[in-house]
Amino acid sequence: MTTRILIAGFGGQGVLFAGKFLAYGGLMDGKQVSWLPSYGPEMRGGTANCSVIISDDPVGSPIVSKPDVLMVMNLPSLDKYEAAAVPGAKIFVDSTLIERKVERADVSTYYIPATRMAQESGFPTLANMMMMGKLMRETGLGGNHIEDALKKVVSAKHADLFDVNLKAIRMGYDYQEG
Amino acid sequence: MTVFEKPKSLTDAPLHYCPGCTHGIIHRLVAEAIDELGIEGKCIGVAPVGCAVMAYDYFACDMVEAAHGRAPAVATGLKRAMPENIIFTYQGDGDLASIGMAETVHAATRNENITVIFVNNAIYGMTGGQMAPTSLPGQVTQTSPYGRDVKTVGYPIRVCEMLAALDGPAYIERVAVNNVKHVKAAKKAIKRAFENQVQGKGFSLIEVVSSCPTNWGMTPEKALAWVEEKMIPYYPLGVYKDKDKEVEA
Amino acid sequence: MQEKVLMKGNEAIAEAAILAGCRHYFGYPITPQTEIAAYMAKRMPKIGGTFLQAESEISAINMVYGVAGAGFRVMTSSSSPGVSLKQEGISYIAGADLPALIVNVQRGGPGLGGIQPSQSDYFQATKGGGHGDYHLIVLAPASVQEMADMTVKAFDLADKYRMPVMLLADGTMGQMMEPVALPEVKTAAVEKPWAVTGTQMKRKHNIINSLYLNPEQLERTNFERFERYRKVERDEVLYESYLMDDAEYCVVAFGIAARVSKNAVKAAREAGIKVGMIRPITLWPFPTAALAEAAERVKGFLSVELSMGQMIEDVRLATSCRRPVALCNRTGGMIPTPEEVLEAIKKLSGGCEA
Numbered sequence: 001m002t003t004r005i006l007i008a009g010f011g012g013q014g015v016l017f018a019g020k021f022l023a024y025g026g027l028m029d030g031k032q033v034s035w036l037p038s039y040g041p042e043m044r045g046g047t048a049n050c051s052v053i054i055s056d057d058p059v060g061s062p063i064v065s066k067p068d069v070l071m072v073m074n075l076p077s078l079d080k081y082e083a084a085a086v087p088g089a090k091i092f093v094d095s096t097l098i099e100r101k102v103e104r105a106d107v108s109t110y111y112i113p114a115t116r117m118a119q120e121s122g123f124p125t126l127a128n129m130m131m132m133g134k135l136m137r138e139t140g141l142g143g144n145h146i147e148d149a150l151k152k153v154v155s156a157k158h159a160d161l162f163d164v165n166l167k168a169i170r171m172g173y174d175y176q177e178g
Numbered sequence: 179m180t181v182f183e184k185p186k187s188l189t190d191a192p193l194h195y196c197p198g199c200t201h202g203i204i205h206r207l208v209a210e211a212i213d214e215l216g217i218e219g220k221c222i223g224v225a226p227v228g229c230a231v232m233a234y235d236y237f238a239c240d241m242v243e244a245a246h247g248r249a250p251a252v253a254t255g256l257k258r259a260m261p262e263n264i265i266f267t268y269q270g271d272g273d274l275a276s277i278g279m280a281e282t283v284h285a286a287t288r289n290e291n292i293t294v295i296f297v298n299n300a301i302y303g304m305t306g307g308q309m310a311p312t313s314l315p316g317q318v319t320q321t322s323p324y325g326r327d328v329k330t331v332g333y334p335i336r337v338c339e340m341l342a343a344l345d346g347p348a349y350i351e352r353v354a355v356n357n358v359k360h361v362k363a364a365k366k367a368i369k370r371a372f373e374n375q376v377q378g379k380g381f382s383l384i385e386v387v388s389s390c391p392t393n394w395g396m397t398p399e400k401a402l403a404w405v406e407e408k409m410i411p412y413y414p415l416g417v418y419k420d421k422d423k424e425v426e427a
Numbered sequence: 428m429q430e431k432v433l434m435k436g437n438e439a440i441a442e443a444a445i446l447a448g449c450r451h452y453f454g455y456p457i458t459p460q461t462e463i464a465a466y467m468a469k470r471m472p473k474i475g476g477t478f479l480q481a482e483s484e485i486s487a488i489n490m491v492y493g494v495a496g497a498g499f500r501v502m503t504s505s506s507s508p509g510v511s512l513k514q515e516g517i518s519y520i521a522g523a524d525l526p527a528l529i530v531n532v533q534r535g536g537p538g539l540g541g542i543q544p545s546q547s548d549y550f551q552a553t554k555g556g557g558h559g560d561y562h563l564i565v566l567a568p569a570s571v572q573e574m575a576d577m578t579v580k581a582f583d584l585a586d587k588y589r590m591p592v593m594l595l596a597d598g599t600m601g602q603m604m605e606p607v608a609l610p611e612v613k614t615a616a617v618e619k620p621w622a623v624t625g626t627q628m629k630r631k632h633n634i635i636n637s638l639y640l641n642p643e644q645l646e647r648t649n650f651e652r653f654e655r656y657r658k659v660e661r662d663e664v665l666y667e668s669y670l671m672d673d674a675e676y677c678v679v680a681f682g683i684a685a686r687v688s689k690n691a692v693k694a695a696r697e698a699g700i701k702v703g704m705i706r707p708i709t710l711w712p713f714p715t716a717a718l719a720e721a722a723e724r725v726k727g728f729l730s731v732e733l734s735m736g737q738m739i740e741d742v743r744l745a746t747s748c749r750r751p752v753a754l755c756n757r758t759g760g761m762i763p764t765p766e767e768v769l770e771a772i773k774k775l776s777g778g779c780e781a
Contacts, residue, residue, distance in 0.1 A: 020604065023433055027606050035433065035604035039459055039542070060690035061683075062603050065764055152433070189632075220625035224493075234634045240623035242496050243636040245519050248489035251481065255493025255501070256623070258477040259451055263625050281489070284482035 008049035009073030014128035019050035024149035025142020026054035034062040126168035133172025185209035198398025211369040228270035247278020250285035287346035289380035307393030342418035348380035350419040356405040431606035437462035443578035450476035459598040460532035488516030495525035496635035498622030504530035518557030522637030526585030532601040535760035543760025544598035547734035571605035665708035674703030680731035691768035718745035
């Protein structure tokens with residue numbers, strides 16, 4: 001099986017970091033993985049996205065143009081990628097920053113007020129990890145190795161950030177839409 | 179009794195330079211300096227593109243022939259890989275001050291611990307006498323047949339003055355080889371430039387004001403006089419930068 | 428086996444170069460390969476190596492020429508416009524028979540072009556690039572693991588044949604992360620009696636040079652060099668053959684285009700089309716014999732490229748134009764989708780669905 005994930009938002013929201021964390025989770029599950037960022041001037045303040053593929057087989061094209069899983073953290077990203085998702089896709093939406101709903105009826109949607117929750121919890125920059133926690137729970141991707149994968153992406157230099165990241169992921173993981 | 183000996187650092191290959199050309203003198207001064215400092219075995223020279231292109235056959239130490247203007251970059255690579263070796267470049271005015279100006283300036287500003295011998299004869303010799311970046315205002319060459327017109331092609335570049343404005347280089351001096359007194363001073367400067375490298379002082383460049391009788395269309399004797407009367411007034415001899423002195427001051 | 432880590436292709440090249448014993452790197456910033464320089468800038472000072480940001484690509488390649496002349500493993504990296512600037516120096520390195528690694532993480536062109544991935548430097552890389560009669564060995568990795576492995580191989584080949592080797596990647600390969608097991612390098616020290624390291628007054632001087640004013644001598648030198656190239660063509664061809672056993676059609680693609688094509692080949696198989704793929708790993712020497720052999724059996728070829736169609740000429744030459752060779756291409760930084768390649772396969776096989 002191959003799962004193609006697209007993670008998109010503004011530069012600075014940590015979508016590339018979240019994607020790398022997910023890729024490590026997949027790697028630790030014994031899967032084949034690839035991670036491909038958009039690169040260039042848009043990294044500095046514009047839109048950013050990354051393609052993550054987690055597969056039982058060697059990964060062919062690392063580019064995700066038709067995502068099985070879509071995680072969006074701003075409106076332009078939802079506008080741009082909603083139509084591209086495959087039928088039956090899982091779409092994760094930061095509902096603090098994106099006011100509209102997903103229009104497609106043939107996909108599963110998950111609305112997480114991640115940016116608000118992150119702010120209220122005192123780690124306003126970790127909405128990305130909160131979204132990722134929810135994504136991992138609902139897709140079953142990487143969820144078995146959250147702590148180990150996090151150790152790989154939080155450098156030793158910033159070890160103090162490990163606990164808050166873990167907290168954000170857990171919070172997203174446990175979040176239930178009310 | 180031996181009255182005249184060839185420096186050991188020169189090979190037996192006959193020089194191809196034109197009669198009256200001063201490259202031969204400058205080669206000898208470089209070789210004498212290498213001999214006297216006893217560094218031939220760890221010396222690597224970098225030859226340019228220009229009249230001295232075949233210098234690799236004349237110096238007895240290991241040699242590299244570089245692309246046009248790139249000798250300081252090649253020397254940088256050699257020195258970075260082998261800091262204990264002695265690396266020098268031997269370049270003409272077109273090579274160093276035109277096509278290779280960026281390499282020259284940046285090697286100087288990095289204070290690469292190398293020795294640069296810069297032969298300025300105000301003309302492109304090997305290609306048959308075209309205008310050089312150091313050709314004098316009004317100088318007639320194949321590509322400035324009506325004389326160098328500074329209004330359209332700009333002014334000659336004074337390399338020593340320009341490089342001396344940088345904080346990087348350790349030692350910059352201009353010498354000439356048009357008479358015995360100047361040759362002696364040139365020898366001293368060239369030796370100093372190698373000594374500086376041995377002592378780890380950094381980038382040393384010696385500009386040698388030279389003559390090109392063939393392409394200037396003069397007898398060797400007249401060419402030497404032209405150096406004195408025309409070249410040296412535009413390119414005054416002397417030390418332009420000496421970090422040792424700066425420390426003392 | 429070492430634990431797999433996620434690395435960007437660019438970083439994998441840099442770390443593998445260090446593992447291969449390269450201690451000298453010279454470069455100039457350009458997207459999308461700057462991670463290589465950044466990685467080297469961090470690592471080299473800690474292991475007694477040289478990282479130097481040169482004043483230009485031209486200077487960087489000439490610094491490489493100097494270090495290579497002294498017999499040390501050395502590399503530079505750049506992206507398309509920067510590699511154009513290096514061509515003079517690469518020609519001199521080839522002309523002086525020096526080993527060195529040049530990495531080109533390609534972007535779209537011509538001119539300043541763009542910064543998105545491309546394969547449009549294929550001609551430049553495989554046909555010489557600079558002036559004069561010469562070749563580079565050109566390696567085209569298609570995964571981050573291969574980026575690492577090929578980097579080590581590049582240094583070995585360069586030393587073995589005394590010639591420059593180019594690693595030809597693209598922006599996607601440079602930027603993507605995949606799991607890598609860093610190669611365990613077993614490189615025997617290579618004797619380089621020709622290197623300029625100082626005579627120590629014990630031998631005649633060595634000269635690193637590409638100037639031969641005597642045409643007979645230059646001709647002889649070129650002939651001798653091409654004898655060596657014939658050995659490379661005979662012994663060093665690398666390619667991957669995928670589902671070719673019963674194939675009636677053959678996709679030819681390298682690097683990122685091969686990754687995309689693999690998806691398309693799988694999909695075509697599912698649709699009942701007997702198609703396979705030959706992925707050149709060495710672009711020079713080109714897997715000519717493999718393609719000629721395939722031409723005996725298949726009905727047609729499809730060259731998939733991120734260019735206006737450059738490798739397709741080598742496919743036609745290798746197959747002596749005995750079978751039709753179609754082109755599926757995107758350019759300027761665009762990448763064909765597996766669906767586009769699948770469509771091209773269907774068109775080639777005449778199996779267009781109603």
